Amino acid sequence: MLHVSIAPDIIFHIAGFPISNTFLTSVIFLILSVIVMVYFQLKKNDRSSSLVFFIHYCMNGLHNLFSPILKEKTVMFFPFLSALFIFVLFSNWLGLLPGVGSIIIEQGERSVPLLKAATADLNTTLSLAIIVFLVIQGAGMYSLGVSGYLSKFISFKGPIAFFTGILETISEFSKIISFAFRLFGNIFAGEVLLVVIAFLVPILAPFPFLLLEVFVGFIQALVFAMLTAVFINLAVTPHH
Amino acid sequence: MSKQKKFYSVGKNFKIHEDVKDGTNGQKDDSDAMIALAKYSSLGYYLVTPLLLGVFFGVLVDKALHIAPSGVICGVLLGTIATFYNLYRLTKET
Numbered sequence: 001m002l003h004v005s006i007a008p009d010i011i012f013h014i015a016g017f018p019i020s021n022t023f024l025t026s027v028i029f030l031i032l033s034v035i036v037m038v039y040f041q042l043k044k045n046d047r048s049s050s051l052v053f054f055i056h057y058c059m060n061g062l063h064n065l066f067s068p069i070l071k072e073k074t075v076m077f078f079p080f081l082s083a084l085f086i087f088v089l090f091s092n093w094l095g096l097l098p099g100v101g102s103i104i105i106e107q108g109e110r111s112v113p114l115l116k117a118a119t120a121d122l123n124t125t126l127s128l129a130i131i132v133f134l135v136i137q138g139a140g141m142y143s144l145g146v147s148g149y150l151s152k153f154i155s156f157k158g159p160i161a162f163f164t165g166i167l168e169t170i171s172e173f174s175k176i177i178s179f180a181f182r183l184f185g186n187i188f189a190g191e192v193l194l195v196v197i198a199f200l201v202p203i204l205a206p207f208p209f210l211l212l213e214v215f216v217g218f219i220q221a222l223v224f225a226m227l228t229a230v231f232i233n234l235a236v237t238p239h240h
Numbered sequence: 241m242s243k244q245k246k247f248y249s250v251g252k253n254f255k256i257h258e259d260v261k262d263g264t265n266g267q268k269d270d271s272d273a274m275i276a277l278a279k280y281s282s283l284g285y286y287l288v289t290p291l292l293l294g295v296f297f298g299v300l301v302d303k304a305l306h307i308a309p310s311g312v313i314c315g316v317l318l319g320t321i322a323t324f325y326n327l328y329r330l331t332k333e334t
Contacts, residue, residue, distance in 0.1 A: 064270070064271075065274060066271075067271075068272070069271060069275065164325075166318070167318075167321060167325040170290045170294065170318065170322040171290060171325065171326055173293055174289035174292070174322070175289075177285075177292060177293060178285040181289075182285045219277070219281070222277070222278070223278045223281055226274050226275060227279075227282065
């Protein structure tokens with residue numbers, strides 16, 4: 001029977017800490033990225049390595065994407081933005097791999113998938129959104145000073161400025177919800193769509209949807225990173 | 241290799257516009273397109289989240305101060321104004 005669960009399933013506990021299937025996928029991605037990083041560090045001067053060339057090419061492309069937004073501040077935020085982009089992108093794409101979602105383990109009376117895309121879990125996207133929110137505030141305070149930055153939200157220059165400050169505060173907090181639900185909604189909806197199509201017509205029919213999900217995964221990662229860059233740029237720019 | 245693109249337009253006052261695209265300008269165009277994609281693909285969330293936040297905090301205030309339904313009404317009003325404020329800012333930025 002078709003089983004769709006919004007919440008991640010707890011696979012096992014380590015010293016009382018619950019390990020869910022989405023967390024397990026994140027850890028696997030983390031280990032794989034560390035392996036690639038170590039390989040890159042060892043081979044970075046080897047011009048014949050195609051992986052090193054490919055990583056250089058991707059990083060250059062990403063840098064070109066962010067540098068017109070952040071200009072001279074790109075150097076400071078590029079590591080964070082590129083890490084965010086790569087984590088979201090591969091978390092989205094990992095959910096499409098064969099085995100992720102289809103390897104089922106028995107847990108008491110329930111059967112749950114061993115692996116699940118990390119971004120199809122609201123906990124992951126919400127924590128990413130909170131990290132982005134904190135970085136935006138930190139960047140703003142670092143560039144404009146604490147009082148300079150907070151004057152955007154709390155201003156006693158006049159009734160209109162005071163009211164605009166309240167609206168700015170609401171808009172600022174709504175970024176967390178917006179970031180978290182957009183990514184979670186898109187990726188989770190994609191997973192459900194794939195499961196339903198595969199359940200209705202198992203042969204060939206899921207293929208175009210799989211391609212669509214590859215595209216959606218890329219676009220969502222791009223939107224997440226680009227919006228972060230745009231909001232960081234807005235935060236570090238002095239307001240009037 | 242740098243790309244070159246030329247636009248020629250003939251109007252009332254004869255003008256020749258030459259837009260020579262070097263690497264930097266090309267990057268900027270790509271980035272502008274991506275910013276537009278990021279902004280407008282999330283337009284729905286951008287507009288609806290302040291409203292949701294207003295309702296959420298309205299309910300919290302109602303529960304804490306036992307003043308239902310004034311908190312929710314204020315929250316919805318504030319959220320709606322914040323939504324329109326976001327829309328205004330978005331058009332101003334564009």
